[in-house]
Amino acid sequence: MNSLRDKYEVVIGLEVHAQLKTKSKIFAPDGTEFGQEPNTQTCPITLGMPGVLPVLNKECVNMGILLGLALNCTIPERCKFDRKQYFYPDLPKGYQISQYDEPICVNGHIEINGKKIGITRAHLEEDAGKLVHAGADGLAGSTYSLVDLNRAGTPLLEIVSEPDMRSADEARAYMEELRNIVRYLGVCDGNLEEGSMRCDANISIMPKGSKVFGTRAEIKNVNSFSALQRAIEYEVDRQIEIVEEGGEVVQETRLWDDNAKETRSMRGKEDAHDYRYFPEPDLKPLVISREWVEEVRAKMPELPAQKRARYKGLGLSEYDANVIVEQMNLALFFDKVLALGANPKTAVNFIMGEIAAYLKEEKIEINDTKLTPENLAELISLIEKGTISNNIGKQIITEMMQTGKSASKIVEEKGLSQITDEGAIKEIVKKVVEANPDQVTAYRNGKTNLLGFFVGQIMKETKGRANPKTVNELVKGMLDN
Numbered sequence: 001m002n003s004l005r006d007k008y009e010v011v012i013g014l015e016v017h018a019q020l021k022t023k024s025k026i027f028a029p030d031g032t033e034f035g036q037e038p039n040t041q042t043c044p045i046t047l048g049m050p051g052v053l054p055v056l057n058k059e060c061v062n063m064g065i066l067l068g069l070a071l072n073c074t075i076p077e078r079c080k081f082d083r084k085q086y087f088y089p090d091l092p093k094g095y096q097i098s099q100y101d102e103p104i105c106v107n108g109h110i111e112i113n114g115k116k117i118g119i120t121r122a123h124l125e126e127d128a129g130k131l132v133h134a135g136a137d138g139l140a141g142s143t144y145s146l147v148d149l150n151r152a153g154t155p156l157l158e159i160v161s162e163p164d165m166r167s168a169d170e171a172r173a174y175m176e177e178l179r180n181i182v183r184y185l186g187v188c189d190g191n192l193e194e195g196s197m198r199c200d201a202n203i204s205i206m207p208k209g210s211k212v213f214g215t216r217a218e219i220k221n222v223n224s225f226s227a228l229q230r231a232i233e234y235e236v237d238r239q240i241e242i243v244e245e246g247g248e249v250v251q252e253t254r255l256w257d258d259n260a261k262e263t264r265s266m267r268g269k270e271d272a273h274d275y276r277y278f279p280e281p282d283l284k285p286l287v288i289s290r291e292w293v294e295e296v297r298a299k300m301p302e303l304p305a306q307k308r309a310r311y312k313g314l315g316l317s318e319y320d321a322n323v324i325v326e327q328m329n330l331a332l333f334f335d336k337v338l339a340l341g342a343n344p345k346t347a348v349n350f351i352m353g354e355i356a357a358y359l360k361e362e363k364i365e366i367n368d369t370k371l372t373p374e375n376l377a378e379l380i381s382l383i384e385k386g387t388i389s390n391n392i393g394k395q396i397i398t399e400m401m402q403t404g405k406s407a408s409k410i411v412e413e414k415g416l417s418q419i420t421d422e423g424a425i426k427e428i429v430k431k432v433v434e435a436n437p438d439q440v441t442a443y444r445n446g447k448t449n450l451l452g453f454f455v456g457q458i459m460k461e462t463k464g465r466a467n468p469k470t471v472n473e474l475v476k477g478m479l480d481n
């Protein structure tokens with residue numbers, strides 16, 4: 001299959017639904033909190049009772065504008081809402097309020113490894129409820145289904161990309177960056193596994209060098225970044241096989257089954273006219289003044305790409321900058337440590353070293369530890385001032401994370417401050433040299449790598465409290481005489 005892959009170019013466009021983190025629904029006052037008793041967040045608007053009217057939640061618009069600006073979109077002066085009709089038990093009204101031809105955001109892009117991926121549009125819409133397939137054998141053999149409408153009416157922003165991606169890796173990178181952006185903006189949890197961010201992948205193939213796109217299949221039910229990659233790889237191979245055998249790819253919606261590792265046909269792809277879109281008569285077109293846009297823009301936090309660039313400017317490696325930005329809580333923690341005047345490189349060494357190892361080991365996040373930015377900044381300043389050695393710092397950071405104690409407190413309790421008095425170190429050097437006459441002879445006969453042995457012994461004597469550089473110089477001076 002790999003050699004066949006070389007004959008084809010892969011074309012991918014993603015439709016991403018981001019659940020907006022508002023307190024109430026997009027057109028109703030019900031709460032949006034996850035995990036409530038089924039059908040408890042269901043006022044008559046959510047249930048689609050006759051005679052009720054939707055009222056637009058302004059916070060959804062604010063979040064839509066903010067996200068649109070972060071995606072370099074234009075926010076038109078006017079957008080409107082439309083009804084998208086389809087019949088399904090999780091949709092009580094028989095239609096979804098969405099935006100069709102006048103969305104809130106148009107014409108944006110984000111950059112992935114230096115390449116611009118176009119964003120056609122982003123529009124506001126309401127989510128549907130959930131069907132719980134119950135009965136005998138669960139999903140496959142369920143004998144009945146239950147409807148939970150708590151999610152119905154939850155605000156979504158659907159972000160539609162241009163068909164600009166050319167590989168599964170690129171699609172994943174785009175999705176990851178989008179997830180970073182919504183998280184830093186605080187508009188969405190960005191959790192694929194829990195469904196607060198969902199992705200439909202449109203995939204087609206064409207012969208290399210062709211300008212005409214092939215027919216696309218739309219893949220739904222992709223619940224993780226790795227599943228997205230697997231689904232694309234599978235689908236590309238499936239389409240190549242069809243074309244190689246002289247067949248034609250049909251436009252359809254397919255479902256990714258992450259257990260079976262395959263896509264299955266779900267339904268023929270609807271065209272827009274199947275939905276009988278028409279303007280929502282119960283909502284006026286929404287006029288967004290330029291002042292409103294600027295008000296939202298003024299609240300724009302630093303975006304992931306800007307953060308990465310700033311970190312690199314501080315001397316962080318590309319790798320370190322990426323890893324820290326990828327974990328928002330770590331990045332926000334790091335920023336607080338920097339704001340307290342800590343040396344960035346020392347801070348990164350701790351964060352990427354001992355701290356990351358501990359978090360990984362314990363399977364927790366930085367916020368789950370008792371370490372405060374103030375305490376890390378103080379630890380770093382103790383090292384910079386020479387009060388403690390870097391090694392001692394590494395030894396006590398775990399205790400700081402576990403107990404919340406400050407570095408100076410631990411240093412005081414354990415008597416760990418660095419021995420800076422050269423005379424005191426000299427005494428210990430002398431003691432160690434005298435206690436090891438054989439090694440001294442061997443060293444003087446040319447086994448100079450025994451220097452490490454002496455330094456090690458002295459560090460042991462001082463419990464790591466002597467300055468290694470001073471120790472080195474003193475031992476060398478004494479042995480070379």
Ligand code: ADP
Nearest residue numbers: 011012013014161162163202203204213214216
């Ligand atoms: P719909 O809403 O019916 O799914 P859209 O026109 O909004 O249709 O397109 C959906 C997505 O499909 C967009 O992300 C777009 O980039 C992508 N897309 C369109 N044509 C192709 C193609 N030939 N191959 C891959 N993706 C495509």
Ligand code: MG
Nearest residue numbers: 015200202218
């Ligand atoms: Mg679609």
